[in-house]
Amino acid sequence: MLRLYSGLVLMLFLTLHLINHSLGLISLEAMEAGRLLFIGIWRSLPGTVILLLAMIVHILLTSAKLLTHRSFRRIPPKEIVQITLGLAIPPLMIGHIVGTRIAHENFGIDDSYTYVLYVVWVATPIQALLQTAGLIVAWSHGCLGLHFWLRLKPWYEKAYPFLYTTALILPILALTGFLVSANEVEFLARDTAWQTQLFQNLNLTQEDFAWAYRVRDNGLYGMIAALGLLLLSRLFWFIHFRKERLVTVHYPEGKDVSAPPGTTVLDISKQGGIPHASVCGGRGRCSTCRIRIIEGADTLAPPSDKELAVLKRVGAIEGTRLACQVPVMADMSVVPLLPDKASHKHSFAKPAYLQGREKDIAILFADLRAFTKFSEDKLPYDVVFVINQYFRHMGEAIESTGGHLDKFIGDGVMALFGLDDDPAVAAQKALQGAKAMADALEVMNTNLKSDLGEPLRIGIGIHMGHVIIGEMGYGKATSVTAIGDAVNTASRLEAMNKDYKSQLIFSDRIAVEAGFTGPTQKEEVLVRGRKSPLNIHVVQSASELKL
Secondary structure: OOOHHHHHHHHHHHHHHHHHHHHOOOOOOHHHHHHHHHHHHHHHHHHHHHHHHHHHHHHHHHHHHHHHOOOOOOOOOOHHHHHHHHHHHHHHHHHHHHHHHHHHHHHOOOOOOHHHHHHHHHHHOOHHHHHHHHHHHHHHHHHHHHHHOOOOOOHHHHHHHHHHHHHHHHHHHHHHHHHHHHHHHHHOOOHHHHHHHHHHHHOOOOOHHHHHHEEEHHHHHHHHHHHHHHHHHHHHHHHHHHHOOOEEEEEEHOEEEOOOOOHHHHHHHHHHHOOOOOOOOOOOOOOEEEEEEEEOOHHOOOOOOOHHHOOOOHOOOOOOOHHHEEEOOOOOEEEEEEOOOOOHHHOOOOHHHHOOOEEEEEEEEEEEEEEHHHOOOOHHHHHHHHHHHHHHHHHHHHOOOOOEEEEEEOEEEEEEEOOOHHHHHHHHHHHHHHHHHHHHHHHHHHHHHHHHHOOOOOOEEEEEEEEEEEEOOHHEEEEEEEEEEHHHHHHHHHHHHHHHOOOOEEEEEHHHOOOOOOEEEEEEOOOOOOOOEEEEEEEEOOOHHOO
16 A cells, blocks of 8 residues: 555645646646645655655665566556656666756755756757657556546546546647747747846755756666666565465366465466456455465465455455465465456455345246247347347336346346245235336337237246345356246246246235235146146236235
8 A cells, every 4th residue: 555655645746746747738837837846845844754765665666576476477558658658767867866856955056947948958958859759658557547547446447538638648748838838938048148147046056956967866876777677676575485385376277276375266266267357467456366275275474464454355254365375385276256357346345245145035927929020020120129129128127117127038028026024025026026017018009000000919927936146147147046946937927828828927925925816827837847836827918906
């Protein structure tokens, strides 16, 4: 978190700096007035301490991460770009820092915009290119960091277009303001007397200039040495861990990967080429790398407060851990819980049942009657139009009565009631849903009378039982659904409407749980796949249910 907070301070500094540059579109005087406010914040004692600490902490923590990172394999390209941009910032900006803050502190010069623009635009144009590149590099680095952090927030997707536009416009305005004011200074510099007065106000000697150049050059040499030391330390770190006894992580389908002790499960996955989701890049924020420990849980340290907070946020069940926060000290077996293509949406809080849960719920199946014949006599466009109208009306009816629309199967519908309710409420809502569907179909038949030829008819079957519910599927075909004998029974009750020429059939358990005592045709039937008979209620028209 310290690296995040220090980065936010530096990003705030840079944002205010760009806004200050943008004032050049108004005038050089406006630019200078903004600078006085800007340095009033950042050159005060608190501002100086905060800015300096942020720079030191950010550099040290980033260097430590690069040094101790167990594996750089399969790092997302965007993160590689961010790291590269971050390493490029100091050498690009060292000249600007020496020529402004350091020169101000050491020589007491007034590093006004007039002075800066003259130096970088008129006297040494190469500095204009370097500082422009430094501005773009620093801004891009910061924006990527913000993106990696904010993409885990539920509101970010809606705010993204605005933030992205701002991220593009602000540096353009800043560079344009810089260019406009630089041209103004260049025009003023044509006056020899103006230049003479500028140098007199600076009151710098040749020795002062030489000192500043030495500081800049020594700073560059120091950066090169620091980078070399980091790379050398990284090499020694790598050699040290290669000599250690290896531990092995066992993955599903018989895949095993070995690594030095202390390596996190996520890094081991990357080393072994095991597809493993990690939206936040292993920072312990997104939860998409979560795993279930099959064997070896007793060898692990308990989760930290940070890890527990993330797991609690997403409603993770007991026994779930974050792969990026689990250093492996002994052989173990794990199962990644999310597909490797998981997105930031998987890091938001979700109901616990999505991860797999057994529960008594009501299952509703509905199917159109004789729709195949209808489609044979219509143009494809007409068929698609009618079926979409049907799906919309049925979907609205189900959702309006508290049901979860599971899926459309051909011209059929499957819905679940009671994902978050007790059985009694689930049964009541399921019957209400059936009545609402029948009513909606009547409205649809009336509205589309000229298109249909004859009214559409449906059969509805409802049953309640013990099922397993959760998010199931693959890729984009993943959805919340239920599996179990009760699902098959509900489907077969729907099909029985053909035998009874009815619109609705529901099991006796639905009637008991819902407290339904209305008039129905009661039957005892054998359902394929069930050993014992099932008591059912047959209703000719679901619209006539007395609820």
